[in-house]
Amino acid sequence: MTSDARLSAIFHHSPIAIAYTDINLKVLKTNEQFFQQFGYKEDIYSLCSLLSQTSNEGFCTKTHCLNTITQQQTVEYVIETRHKKGHLLWIHIRGTLLKLDDTKQEILWLLEDISSRRKEQEQKKLAETVFEASGEAMIIIDGDGKLENINPAMQYLTDYSLAELHKHSITELFDSHNDQHSIAEILNLATKAGQWKGELWLCKKNQNSFPTQLTLNCINGPNGSISHFIAILTDISAFKAQEQELKHRANHDPLTGLPNRNEFFLRLSDSLAAAKRHHYTVALLYLDLDGFKPINDTFGHGKGDEVLQQVAIKLKQYIREVDTVARIGGDEFSIILNGTSEEQISSTAKRIIQSISIQIEGSLQLSVSIGISLFPKDATNPLKLLQYADEAMYKAKHQGKQSYYWHNSKPTNI
Numbered sequence: 001m002t003s004d005a006r007l008s009a010i011f012h013h014s015p016i017a018i019a020y021t022d023i024n025l026k027v028l029k030t031n032e033q034f035f036q037q038f039g040y041k042e043d044i045y046s047l048c049s050l051l052s053q054t055s056n057e058g059f060c061t062k063t064h065c066l067n068t069i070t071q072q073q074t075v076e077y078v079i080e081t082r083h084k085k086g087h088l089l090w091i092h093i094r095g096t097l098l099k100l101d102d103t104k105q106e107i108l109w110l111l112e113d114i115s116s117r118r119k120e121q122e123q124k125k126l127a128e129t130v131f132e133a134s135g136e137a138m139i140i141i142d143g144d145g146k147l148e149n150i151n152p153a154m155q156y157l158t159d160y161s162l163a164e165l166h167k168h169s170i171t172e173l174f175d176s177h178n179d180q181h182s183i184a185e186i187l188n189l190a191t192k193a194g195q196w197k198g199e200l201w202l203c204k205k206n207q208n209s210f211p212t213q214l215t216l217n218c219i220n221g222p223n224g225s226i227s228h229f230i231a232i233l234t235d236i237s238a239f240k241a242q243e244q245e246l247k248h249r250a251n252h253d254p255l256t257g258l259p260n261r262n263e264f265f266l267r268l269s270d271s272l273a274a275a276k277r278h279h280y281t282v283a284l285l286y287l288d289l290d291g292f293k294p295i296n297d298t299f300g301h302g303k304g305d306e307v308l309q310q311v312a313i314k315l316k317q318y319i320r321e322v323d324t325v326a327r328i329g330g331d332e333f334s335i336i337l338n339g340t341s342e343e344q345i346s347s348t349a350k351r352i353i354q355s356i357s358i359q360i361e362g363s364l365q366l367s368v369s370i371g372i373s374l375f376p377k378d379a380t381n382p383l384k385l386l387q388y389a390d391e392a393m394y395k396a397k398h399q400g401k402q403s404y405y406w407h408n409s410k411p412t413n414i
Contacts (some may be wrong), residue, residue, distance in 0.1 A: 001126070003155060007306040010334050011031050012031050012032055013031075013032075014031055015033060015036035015111070016033060016036040016110050016410045017030070017031065017033045017036075017038065017111040018030065018033070018034060018108070018109065018110060018111070019031075019034055019047060019105065019108075019111065020033045020106055020107070020108060020109070021046075021047050021107045021109065022105075022106055022107070023066065023105045023106070023107065024046075024066075024077070025046050025047045025048045025062060025065070025066070025107070026045065026046055026047075027044050027045060027046060027047055028106065029222075033252055034111065036276065037083075037111065037113050038050065038081075038083055038084060038089070038111075038410075039083050039084030039085055040084055042183060046241040047109065048062045050081055051065075051079055051081060051093070056205070057192050063156070064236050065095075069095055069097050069107060070097070073096065073097045074094065074095065074096050074097070075094070075095045076092075076093070076094045076095070077092075077093050078090065078092050078093075078114070079092070079093060084390050089110065089113055089115050089265070090113070090114050090115045090117075090118040091111050091113060091114065092111075092112045092114045093109060093110070093111045093112075094109070094110045095107050095108070095109050095110075096108045100256065101315055107184075111349055116240075118265075120252060131149075131151050132151055132152060134151060134153055135153055136153055136156040136232050136233070136234060137150075137151065137154035137156075137158075137212075137231070137232070137233040137234070137235075138151045138153065138230065138231065138232050138233070139152040139154055139170075139173075139230075139231040140228055140229075140230060140231075140396070141170060141187070141228065141229040141230075141231060142227070142228055142229075143221070143225065143226045143227050143228060143229075144185075145170060145184060145229075146170065147165055147166065147168075147170045147173075148228070149162065149353055150162050150165060151179065154233070156262055157202070157204075157233065157235060158173070158202065158203070158204050158205060159204055159205035159206065160204075163268060163335055164205070168337060170183055171183050171184065172203070173202060173203055174200050174201060174202060174203065175200075175201035175202070175203055175209035181198075183200070186198070186200075186214075186216060187216070187229060190216045190217075190218055190229060191218060191226055194217075194218050195215070195216060195217050195218065195351075196214070196215075196216040196399075197213075197214065197215045197216070198213075198214060199211055199212065199213055199214065199364050200212055200214045200237075201235070201306075202233060209394040210235060210237040211235075211236050211237055211240050212233040212234060212235055212236060213233070213234040213236050214227055214231060214232070214233050215231070215232045216230070216231050216232075217229065217230045217232075232258075250262075251263035253326075253327040253329075254352025255305055255308060255309065256308055256309055256312035256327050257312070258309075258312050258315075258325055258326050258327045258330070258333075259324060259325075259326040260326065260327065261326070261328045261329060263326065264324065264326035264328055264334055264336075265382060267324045267326075267336060268284070268336055268385070268386075269325075269382055271324075271336050271338050271373055272380070272385075274338070275338065275339070275375055275376075276380075278339075279310075280338070280339040280376040281339065281340065281342075281375065281376075281377070282336065282337065282339070282343070282374070283335075283336075283337040283340060283342075283372060283373075283375075284334065284335070284336060284372070284373045284374075284375070284385045284386060284388075284389045285334065285335075285336075285337065285345075285346045285349065285352075285370050285371070285372050285389065285404075286334050286370065286372075286373075286386065286389035286390045286392070286393040287315075287332065287333040287334065287335065287352070287368050287369070287370050287393070288331060288332050288368065288369050288372040288393055288394075288397060289307075289331040289332075289356070289366060289367070289368055290312065290365075290366065290367040290368060290369055290397065290401040290402060291366050292304065292307070292331040292366065294364055295307055295360050295364055295366065298361075298363075298364060299360070299361060303360075303361075307358075307360065307366065308327070308331065308354065310358075311333070311356060311368075312325070312327065312333075314352070314355045314356060315352065317355070318348055318351055318352055319335060319337070319348075322339070323337050323338055324336040324337065324340045334386070335348075335391070339367075343370055345372060346404075349370050349372065349404040350404075352361070352368065352370065353367070353368055353402060353403070353404065356368040357402065367401055367402040368402065369393055369394075369396040369397040369402065369403060369404070369405075370393060370396060370403070370404035370405070371388075371389045371391065371392030371394070371395065371396055371404070371405050371407070372389060372392055372404060372405065372406050372407065373385045373389040373392060373406075374387035374406075375384075378407045378408070388407040389407065391407070392405040392406060392407045392409075393405065
């Protein structure tokens with residue numbers, strides 16, 4: 001193949017659009033790629049018309065272009081132009097002045113379509129802007145699970161700077177004691193599913209931790225493997241506190257703060273299930289205040305509420321953390337004693353009766369009557385246990401008050 005033939009083959013088969021123009025930018029020749037790229041073949045007269053279709057800061061004027069290429073022998077622009085059909089293109093254009101002889105000059109133009117690359121750059125720049133400006137805390141983690149970058153919102157959320165976090169493992173950011181999964185396990189789950197969403201406890205620089213909602217998205221590399229993970233974190237501590245408050249209100253008596261009837265039965269069921277597994281006794285004490293109605297009638301419900309609050313405080317003093325005291329209605333309370341002996345139960349009942357023997361406003365006497373049933377001795381059903389303790393309490397009340405009574409037994413006065 002001759003040199004001319006070789007050059008002709010390169011010209012016609014080049015993957016980049018090529019055009020030859022004279023010194024006034026009149027198009028002399030274009031290759032096939034030029035037609036594919038711009039839609040013009042012999043129907044374009046001047047390259048200037050192609051370069052000037054949109055407002056281009058790089059390509060100022062034809063005169064400016066010619067002055068530059070005459071002085072420097074080359075010229076280079078990145079311009080936005082249009083295809084013959086009207087859609088926009090971004091083109092990297094390079095022109096080289098060719099001196100064919102002492103009088104004749106031509107310009108060789110290489111025009112590369114960089115629309116896709118430009119779009120990727122713009123999307124990357126937009127993503128970087130969103131990353132920096134987002135109000136949501138964000139972490140970029142590389143494919144090996146190492147922290148790569150954090151945005152300002154993440155710095156604000158944790159008080160860590162990026163330089164400080166680079167000294168720590170990503171696992172140190174999360175409180176493994178509170179979380180069901182470690183961050184390493186979550187990255188593995190996200191890799192398999194493409195995404196992971198759930199709750200994790202995040203650690204501040206001062207080591208205080210708080211709950212967050214974590215959304216973890218996978219970013220695939222060119223070969224299809226995971227190149228990065230993007231973690232978006234939202235502080236949900238206020239929501240969790242509100243959730244806990246609502247749950248507490250739903251399960252606790254608003255006046256005394258004690259568990260209400262619903263919560264009492266849940267705890268009783270749990271206690272009986274544990275006692276059945278570990279073979280120990282559970283005592284159920286049913287308490288009713290003696291002389292409470294005259295207090296309400298004489299001093300009003302405000303005073304009655306105050307008395308109920310005082311009784312609740314006293315009752316809590318005589319139980320352990322493993323036990324429960326609940327207000328199950330009106331002036332009635334119930335206590336669950338887990339894993340205790342009858343001797344200890346009697347001791348607790350006596351101390352409660354002594355503690356709640358109170359003079360109200362110097363004229364009215366308040367006391368308490370208690371009924372006791374035992375699991376599994378008396379019953380294994382929660383409702384039956386409560387029924388038997390209730391019946392025992394009424395027997396204590398009817399046979400002298402200010403006493404406690406065992407199911408199927410005799411009252412014990414204090």
